[in-house]
Amino acid sequence: MRIERTPLPGIGIRYNFTTESGQEIGVICHVSGNREIVVYETDDTDKVRCTTPLGIEEAHHLSDLLRNVVTADQVAKLTDSVNGVNVTRIEIDERSPFAGQFLNPAELADRTGASVIAVIRGGEVMADPAVKLRVGDRVVAAGKGKPITKLTAVLTGDE
Known part of the structure; x- marks a missing residue:
């Protein structure tokens, strides 16, 4: 997967990637530590469909949840x-x-x-x-x- 990193002066850094289904997703890491999830329109990736702001603690919990899911998927696929x-x-x-x-x-x-x-x-x-x-x-x-x-x-x- 390719992740694009874009500095946002005075705001933070934006990371964008495209899911397997073709959905463009972004995560804005604000200098305050807060995060923002950005979902773009599928037919025009310059248009934002919706955003979800996350506080620092919420971002940590979401990160833990995603990490555990990935780990669980990887464990289930382990070979002998x-x-x-x-x-x-x-x-x-x-x-x-x-x-x-x-x-x-x-x-x-x-x-x-x-x-x-x-x-x-x-x-x-x-x-x-x-x-x-x-x-x-x-x-x-x-x-x-x-x-x-x-x-x-x-x-x-x-x-």
């Missing part, structure tokens, strides 16, 4: 191996010592050498894997062979 790093999904069943327990990704990474990326619950991908695990959850993790094997053993109770 990328450049020598294995990606696996480990199902939590009733035998798991982690069923009903909070997951601590940093502690597990130190203990096993594998990184927990996300937790899939039902059809929802939780990009923040520090959650209380339930039976049926799938933990998405990445690492080399032995660390993945060790993490699988730890999470399934086969250690």
